[in-house]
Amino acid sequence: MSDYYLHAGLPQPVATPLDEPYWSALRENELKIQRCISCGGWQWGPEWICHRCHGDALEFANVAAEGVLYSYERVWHPVHPALAEQGAYLVGLVELPQADNVRVVGNILGDPQQQVTIGAPVRGVFEHHEDAERPYTLLHWELR
Amino acid sequence: MSNSMRGQVAVAGVGETDYYKRGEAPEAEFKLALSAILRACEDAGIDPKRVDGFASYSNDRSDPSRLAAALGCEELRFANMQWGGGGGGGSGAVANAAAAIHAGLADTVVVFRALAQGQFGRFGQGPRRNTIAGDFAHTVPYGLMSPAQMFAMKVVRFMHDHGVAQEALRAISLACYHHAQANPRAVMYGRPLDEAKYDDSRWIVEPFHLFDCCLENDGAAAMVLVSAERARDLPNRPCFVLGAVAGSDYRAGASVHNTPNYASSTFKTLAPRLYDMAAVGPADVDVLQSYENFTGGVLMSLVEHGFCAPEACNDFFVKDRFLAPSGDLPLNTSGGNLAECYMHGLGLNVEAVRQIRGQSTSQVPDAEVSMVISGPMVTPVSACIFGSEATL
Numbered sequence: 001m002s003d004y005y006l007h008a009g010l011p012q013p014v015a016t017p018l019d020e021p022y023w024s025a026l027r028e029n030e031l032k033i034q035r036c037i038s039c040g041g042w043q044w045g046p047e048w049i050c051h052r053c054h055g056d057a058l059e060f061a062n063v064a065a066e067g068v069l070y071s072y073e074r075v076w077h078p079v080h081p082a083l084a085e086q087g088a089y090l091v092g093l094v095e096l097p098q099a100d101n102v103r104v105v106g107n108i109l110g111d112p113q114q115q116v117t118i119g120a121p122v123r124g125v126f127e128h129h130e131d132a133e134r135p136y137t138l139l140h141w142e143l144r
Numbered sequence: 145m146s147n148s149m150r151g152q153v154a155v156a157g158v159g160e161t162d163y164y165k166r167g168e169a170p171e172a173e174f175k176l177a178l179s180a181i182l183r184a185c186e187d188a189g190i191d192p193k194r195v196d197g198f199a200s201y202s203n204d205r206s207d208p209s210r211l212a213a214a215l216g217c218e219e220l221r222f223a224n225m226q227w228g229g230g231g232g233g234g235s236g237a238v239a240n241a242a243a244a245i246h247a248g249l250a251d252t253v254v255v256f257r258a259l260a261q262g263q264f265g266r267f268g269q270g271p272r273r274n275t276i277a278g279d280f281a282h283t284v285p286y287g288l289m290s291p292a293q294m295f296a297m298k299v300v301r302f303m304h305d306h307g308v309a310q311e312a313l314r315a316i317s318l319a320c321y322h323h324a325q326a327n328p329r330a331v332m333y334g335r336p337l338d339e340a341k342y343d344d345s346r347w348i349v350e351p352f353h354l355f356d357c358c359l360e361n362d363g364a365a366a367m368v369l370v371s372a373e374r375a376r377d378l379p380n381r382p383c384f385v386l387g388a389v390a391g392s393d394y395r396a397g398a399s400v401h402n403t404p405n406y407a408s409s410t411f412k413t414l415a416p417r418l419y420d421m422a423a424v425g426p427a428d429v430d431v432l433q434s435y436e437n438f439t440g441g442v443l444m445s446l447v448e449h450g451f452c453a454p455e456a457c458n459d460f461f462v463k464d465r466f467l468a469p470s471g472d473l474p475l476n477t478s479g480g481n482l483a484e485c486y487m488h489g490l491g492l493n494v495e496a497v498r499q500i501r502g503q504s505t506s507q508v509p510d511a512e513v514s515m516v517i518s519g520p521m522v523t524p525v526s527a528c529i530f531g532s533e534a535t536l
Contacts, residue, residue: 006287011276013285018278045279045399071301071406076347079290080270088347091288093297093401103402105283118304134275138285 004127005107005140006089009082012129013136018046021060026137029126032060033099044102065124065139067094070103072116088112092141094122109142120144148421151536153242154375154382157188157368158494163331163485167262169362177206177258178214180364188368189379190252195368197222197250199241201233202488206258222250226390226526230291231435231481231489232410232519236390236526238493241369251370257490258364266360267291279399292357292438295521296349299440302407303351306454310351312461313439314342316475317355317482319466320436324479327505331359332483356439358481365490367497372536383500383530386513387422389414390526397523409444409520414527419450422529424513426450429529431474431499431508433492434517436481441520449517449527468506477506489518493528500532 015023025032034046038055042063049056071093078084090108095101108116109125122141129136159180161169169176185192192215198208199222208223222244226233234257241253261267270289271280283289288297302308321337324330337355345354375382393413396403405412419425426449434442443461446452451473452460466475478484478495485491498504499511512532519525 006285010287011271011273011284013281014275014277016277016281019281044402045282051395051398071297071304073288073293073296073300074347074350075287075293076349077292079268079293080272080287083287086287089287091286091293091297093301103400103406105286105288105401107286118301140286 004129005109007082007086010080012132012134014134018048022046023136025060026126026139027135031063031065031124031139033063033096033102035059035061042099042102044104063096063099067096067122067141069116069118069120069122070095071118072108074112090116092122094141104139106138107140109140149242149246150386150421150423151384151531152246152372153369153385154372155367155385155497155530156190156370156375156378156380156382157184157186158366158497159183159187160329160365160491160494161363163329163361163363163487165331166266166360166362169260169262173258173260173263174206174210176260176362176364177211177256180258180366181211181215181254181256184254184366184368187380190368193218195252195254196220197224197241197244197253199224199226199237199253199255200257201226201237202229202231202257204257205264206256222253228522228524230437230519230522232522232525233390234435234489234493234518234526235388235516235528236518236524238367238369238385238528239388239390239526242385242388245369245371253369254366255369255490256364256366257488259487260362261360262362268360282400292349292352295438295441296352297401298407298521299351299438299443302440302444305407306457308443308457312443312457313351313356314339315461315463315466316436316439316442317342318463320476320480320482322463322467323477323506324483327478327484330479330484331361332479351440352438355482358437359486361486363485363487365487365494367493381501382533383497384533384536386424386529386531386535387418388526388528389418389421390524392523392525409441409448410523410525411445411448411517411520411527414525415449418527418529424529428513429473429515430511430513431468431477432515432517433476433480433496435489435492435519436476437519437521445517445520468508474506474508477504477508492516492518496530500530
């Protein structure tokens with residue numbers, strides 16, 4: 001339990017038909033983002049059609065789990081009982097330059113009080129929750 | 145602008161219940177809605193049975209057909225809900241009501257919002273369930289789940305891009321609390337705020353201290369809109385709708401924080417449309433009510449509405465500028481969502497009307513152009529400008 005960045009007890013992610021390949025890929029230490037087969041454009045969060053060309057032939061393609069910190073926040077007030085004893089924690093918004101700069105959300109590992117710099121390069125860290133009823137994986141980030 | 149509804153519709157009456165801390169309303173939410181509507185009709189000098197339309201927002205639970213039945217309305221001709229959450233639809237509901245009257249769909253339209261969070265659950269709490277799917281599965285497991293957490297991410301980026309200091313946010317909060325001290329209706333009446341108290345208050349999520357965050361309240365507010373022609377024959381000084389718009393810019397609804405124009409209050413495309421319809425500019429605005437879900441939303445709203453260049457925020461956002469009666473941009477003169485009441489921002493529209501009538505507890509002398517910015521950072525958002533007869 002203590003290996004997880006946040007205390008246990010938050011709602012656990014469950015895949016939908018729209019984002020299932022994303023969650024499955026995280027289980028395998030891979031990041032897959034939605035891409036349009038027709039025009040090659042990336043998009044996130046996932047949609048049923050491509051917002052550029054309106055094609056509905058979409059795939060989930062591999063992207064290196066490397067990005068740039070677009071924004072972040074240091075959270076103090078717990079709004080969920082699972083976080084009551086958590087203390088401060090960091091949430092980051094990470095751009096993926098290899099996927100048209102779409103953004104993903106994850107925690108920023110390390111000291112919650114660390115100085116965080118927008119624009120800093122970050123590397124993905126896969127956090128496997130094997131003890132969950134339906135095991136899942138989260139994608140966090142650490143400064144490169 | 146051809147076929148504009150500028151000056152064609154007016155607010156004839158406003159009504160509010162008492163405002164309570166969340167969970168403390170002594171009456172059912174639906175009764176609160178009815179009470180506010182009855183007061184607004186009484187204020188307007190209009191028989192409630194003549195109301196033939198209702199407009200609300202944010203999935204208000206008080207259904208117009210049930211309201212019409214409970215009030216004994218002779219006929220229902222307009223039952224409107226502006227899509228979207230938060231307070232983004234506050235001025236949108238005004239726009240919809242005004243458009244309906246201007247187009248002849250209805251004659252007497254009530255804009256209302258009723259909230260009893262104790263009866264139906266709170267906004268500022270995370271989801272209490274074991275699993276989560278869809279868009280929120282990509283944020284909630286990382287501890288990003290409350291409105292403050294969703295919006296702080298935008299504000300951090302905006303403040304980074306433009307070098308904005310914490311004191312800019314503080315000035316907004318201080319102005320709201322200052323005005324609430326003159327307003328006996330305000331939940332924070334008698335509870336003043338100063339710089340030290342703000343600085344010492346705990347962080348909710350950086351850059352929001354406790355006093356950067358709105359209240360959570362129970363109560364209801366309502367406004368009665370009629371044609372401008374009819375409003376002139378009613379008891380109150382008419383408060384004309386000069387402009388009212390709702391919407392958002394390109395892909396504002398992209399999920400998982402992928403809105404292209406991210407560090408934004410969502411008003412980039414709307415603000416020019418509002419000023420165009422109202423035929424005024426920011427320099428003409430005598431008094432401003434700007435929705436504070438969080439002070440950072442006010443910061444970006446004022447920038448996107450042209451009151452201040454983004455790089456000038458540290459000079460512009462100082463308390464004295466925002467204080468009635470003498471500041472050059474009196475802001476949130478009832479105390480707003482931070483210190484009067486969080487009625488999903490409809491209280492801001494009511495206060496904007498009071499300013500035109502000369503009835504605010506922090507009255508701006510000779511207020512002729514009175515503006516409201518509703519629900520920044522969500523989508524759709526909305527804004528409206530009210531004017532006195534002199535502005536027509």
